[in-house]
Amino acid sequence: MSLLINRLVKDHEHLLRLLDCLDHEVSGYKDESEHTPRLWLILDALDYLHNYPDSFHHPLESRLLSRLRPRLTDASQRAVMAEVEAEHKEIRQFTTSLIERFSALSMDQVIPVNQLLADYQKYVELQRAHIKKENRVLIPAMKAILTEEDFKQVNEALKVTPDPLFGSHTWESYENLYQFVVGVPVEQVASEVH
């Protein structure tokens, strides 16, 4: 299997884990919550989502997708691929909007928190559904149809960027986020959230 596909699959696992952790922090803003949300963690996580998935992972998928699309014969598969492409744009805009509003919150500006929580909920649902869809349709189609030559060309066209959070070298600005994401067992995060 291509290294690029391995990379996408690993990114999805990391992303889902990060979203679980982010959920846990954001849930602190709910009225009934007893835990104080750490806004810096939320901002670091959103900053990472902007700097890596939105800036590298999705463009990588889009490039592979553009090679895959003309070779798809199944209409329903083509429709799913169009959805995936549209969702990349939607997710990117959504991340930016959340960064703006959580940043405003950090500067003590008055923000309608309930609206922010509702939008955050839509955002994580979209992210999770998107990953699920890609794992179900996009990844298998790439494995079945793309050739080593495709991967080679995409690799050359796109400067392969290391993951600044889960890669071999974590950016200093993400050290605390990394400790949080990998330091807390997933089951613990899940049980605290639900």
Ligand SMILES: [Fe+2]
């Ligand atoms: Fe994607």
Ligand SMILES: [Fe+2]
């Ligand atoms: Fe993806």
